[in-house]
Amino acid sequence: MILLGKIRSLHGVKGEVILEHHLPDDFDIDELEAIMIELLPESYIPFFIEEVNEISKTEIILKLEEYDDRNKAIEILNKKVYAPPGLEINVTKDNEWADLIGCELQTQEFEPVGTINDILINGQQLLLEVHNHEKEYLIPFSDELVLAFDPAKKILQLTIADGLLDL
Secondary structure, rough: OOOOEEEEEEEEEEEEEEEEEOOOOOOOOHOOOOOEEEEOEEEEEEEEEEEEEEOOOOEEEEEEOOOOHHHHHHHHHEEEEEEEOOOOOOOOHOOOOOOOOOOOEEEEOOOEEEEEEEEEEEEEEEEEEEEOOEEEEEEEEEHHEEEEOOOOOEEEEEOOOOOOOHH
């Protein structure tokens, strides 16, 4: 499945949500009739789109048929969104590090930190959202910090600033 983005926030009171996406600029968002949302790990559920409003190049407001109020839409907040089967979309370059999701993050000393669950954009700064059984970390990320990446083993070794993991 092709990762399109993530439901980042709720919008309004009628169940609308904001999707932060990686769709190319030339993609006609109105052609997208449905999306797949990963409600549980490896459990992709189709949701039909009732209305779409573009906010920016990377964000759209979605009104899904299944949600008619804000409280109900909370269940899909922060969930990953995928293209429906059979739809081929070339996601933008902003998503070049998307294969890191699900990888194990290691420090420069090869110590495991946790599993990368998401890549967040905070202004110009990329952050890795990393979870282990005890904590959640937001780790600054850039190409210059990468020491090694093994896509076959799903391991990323990264230079992590001293003390960052102690917070």
